[in-house]
Amino acid sequence: MADAVDVLVLGGGPAALCIAAELNQCGVEVAGIAPQPVDAPWPNTYGVWAEELRSLGLEHLLEHRWHDTVSYFGAGGEADQDQTLAHGIDYGLFDRAALQQHWLDRAEGVRWHHDSAESVDVGSMQTSVTCASGAKLLARLVIDASGSRTHHVRRPDQGPVAGQAAYGVVGRFSCNPIEAGRFVLMDYRCDHLSPEQRLEPPTFLYAMDLGEGVFFVEETSLALAPGVPYDVLKQRLMQRLDKRGVEITELIHEEFCLFPMNLPLPDRSQPLLAFGGSASMVHPASGYMVGSLLRRGPGLARAISVALKKPELGSAALARCGWQSLWPPELVLRHQLYQFGLGRLMGFNESLLRTHFATFFSLPQEDWFGFLTNTLPLNRLMAVMLKLFALSPWPLRRGLVLGAPRNQLPTWAQSKG
Numbered sequence: 001m002a003d004a005v006d007v008l009v010l011g012g013g014p015a016a017l018c019i020a021a022e023l024n025q026c027g028v029e030v031a032g033i034a035p036q037p038v039d040a041p042w043p044n045t046y047g048v049w050a051e052e053l054r055s056l057g058l059e060h061l062l063e064h065r066w067h068d069t070v071s072y073f074g075a076g077g078e079a080d081q082d083q084t085l086a087h088g089i090d091y092g093l094f095d096r097a098a099l100q101q102h103w104l105d106r107a108e109g110v111r112w113h114h115d116s117a118e119s120v121d122v123g124s125m126q127t128s129v130t131c132a133s134g135a136k137l138l139a140r141l142v143i144d145a146s147g148s149r150t151h152h153v154r155r156p157d158q159g160p161v162a163g164q165a166a167y168g169v170v171g172r173f174s175c176n177p178i179e180a181g182r183f184v185l186m187d188y189r190c191d192h193l194s195p196e197q198r199l200e201p202p203t204f205l206y207a208m209d210l211g212e213g214v215f216f217v218e219e220t221s222l223a224l225a226p227g228v229p230y231d232v233l234k235q236r237l238m239q240r241l242d243k244r245g246v247e248i249t250e251l252i253h254e255e256f257c258l259f260p261m262n263l264p265l266p267d268r269s270q271p272l273l274a275f276g277g278s279a280s281m282v283h284p285a286s287g288y289m290v291g292s293l294l295r296r297g298p299g300l301a302r303a304i305s306v307a308l309k310k311p312e313l314g315s316a317a318l319a320r321c322g323w324q325s326l327w328p329p330e331l332v333l334r335h336q337l338y339q340f341g342l343g344r345l346m347g348f349n350e351s352l353l354r355t356h357f358a359t360f361f362s363l364p365q366e367d368w369f370g371f372l373t374n375t376l377p378l379n380r381l382m383a384v385m386l387k388l389f390a391l392s393p394w395p396l397r398r399g400l401v402l403g404a405p406r407n408q409l410p411t412w413a414q415s416k417g
């Protein structure tokens with residue numbers, strides 16, 4: 001068995017690299033366990049509002065940046081005149097390799113074990129992790145950053161977990177699927193759907209011009225349990241393109257995306273700490289997390305490094321300090337408000353959802369931006385939610401307070417029970 005390190009991080013994705021890097025910067029002795037080399041390319045692309053990176057001094061990590069950022073919340077079709085809602089702020093896509101390298105540079109000296117964590121045994125002063133290879137590794141504190149599917153982290157069972165599902169295509173098209181140079185956050189126009197499809201849970205288009213004739217178009221379901229199946233999303237995307245007379249001429253990459261949006265918060269009394277998807281850090285209203293890792297990682301690392309200076313603290317006490325720093329009461333309450341809001345939105349039909357988002361984005365920019373990035377203090381967040389309520393037409397207010405009557409379940413959801 002190897003000598004114990006201060007902190008052992010499980011995972012090799014954004015969350016693992018972030019927390020390993022920030023702990024390393026605090027002078028903590030860190031090791032990691034990752035099934036793939038930590039410099040292997042990540043499968044997902046990550047989007048972020050450019051302002052989130054500007055405030056962190058990290059705008060150089062963007063590979064693409066759009067000034068023309070819009071959404072559509074009209075129904076579409078000829079009756080729908082001015083359909084474009086301009087967001088007025090820049091959106092970007094991370095240069096994945098640059099983001100990874102940013103954290104790897106800050107994690108220089110961290111020892112990565114090419115393995116997979118199978119079981120975690122917490123002792124009074126140290127925690128032991130048994131790997132698939134049979135190796136056992138010891139640390140004063142273990143941080144699970146192995147994603148939302150981890151089975152090492154305890155969390156309450158609050159029923160079915162809603163997933164954000166999306167099917168996307170990076171490719172070339174017979175004509176531009178969206179306007180050149182544009183980023184589309186949400187296109188909820190639905191004039192390409194049959195009346196029956198419009199009664200099913202709504203989906204929207206997320207799309208961007210990647211330059212040189214290449215576009216990314218993705219049909220997305222905000223959140224639903226069970227998640228909208230890929231074949232339904234694909235069919236809707238094809239119908240949408242077809243309606244606009246667009247054909248795919250070259251399919252460069254297909255993206256299949258499914259991740260939990262309302263995963264319950266972990267049990268914060270457990271002696272194992274978590275970070276990232278495993279710690280339910282995905283924003284329940286937007287599905288974003290990377291900006292939050294960059295904002296919350298350094299503070300958590302500082303809190304852990306201070307606690308580690310007390311030799312009398314064992315694994316459980318160190319984890320407790322970590323949980324208090326990662327999920328203080330203020331953030332827990334904000335998270336609960338977001339989860340409540342998402343629960344309401346999931347019951348909305350297509351026209352209520354379009355009305356909701358049109359109202360939401362009519363809020364002052366700092367309000368909707370702060371809401372979507374989880375950067376508003378609790379009192380401001382509550383004030384924004386009340387403002388949203390006051391601006392909402394009556395059917396929407398009723399839906400926000402009482403919940404909307406559910407649509408008839410689509411056939412694909414009925415077959416899954």
Ligand SMILES: Cc1cc2nc3c(=O)[nH]c(=O)nc-3n(C[C@H](O)[C@H](O)[C@H](O)COP(=O)(O)OP(=O)(O)OC[C@H]3O[C@@H](n4cnc5c(N)ncnc54)[C@H](O)[C@@H]3O)c2cc1C
Nearest residue numbers: 011012013014015046047117146147257276277288289290
């Ligand atoms: C397709 C997709 C697109 C997304 N787009 C965005 C976006 O645009 N912007 C945004 O902010 N968020 C986005 N998200 C949400 C979120 O940011 C991502 O899910 C993010 O990858 C989560 O990071 P993570 O490090 O917590 O987990 P993961 O990225 O899932 O990484 C988990 C890591 O742990 C490793 N691992 C798994 N099991 C073990 C084990 N037993 N032992 C050791 N290691 C293990 C895995 O190999 C992997 O390296 C997206 C998610 C998906 C799925």
